[in-house]
């Protein structure tokens with residue numbers, strides 16, 4: 001259970017228990033053929049939700065908020081943001 005402290009302060013790592021992907025508009029799609037596995041997307045993702053899984057960098061869509069930072073930082077332009085169909 002997330003504990004919110006009076007004054008608006010929230011403990012770090014709150015996104016680990018809050019599924020921020022619920023209000024996303026755009027979703028990152030990784031072109032694995034273009035990916036060089038540099039891990040910059042993992043480093044820059046503010047939600048810490050893009051990770052290597054079985055050799056592929058894949059965003060966890062339960063927590064991805066669609067901010068597009070990963071796509072902006074990818075040096076290979078391997079990540080495309082597409083409108084999510086709900």
Ligand code: SF4
Pocket residue numbers: 030034035036037038039040041042057073074075076077078079
């Ligand atoms: S930043 Fe781009 S090239 Fe680097 S691991 Fe992520 S998707 Fe692959």
Ligand code: SF4
Pocket residue numbers: 028044045046047048049050059063064065066067068069070071
């Ligand atoms: S769109 Fe934002 S939240 Fe989603 S994986 Fe990329 S950097 Fe992380």
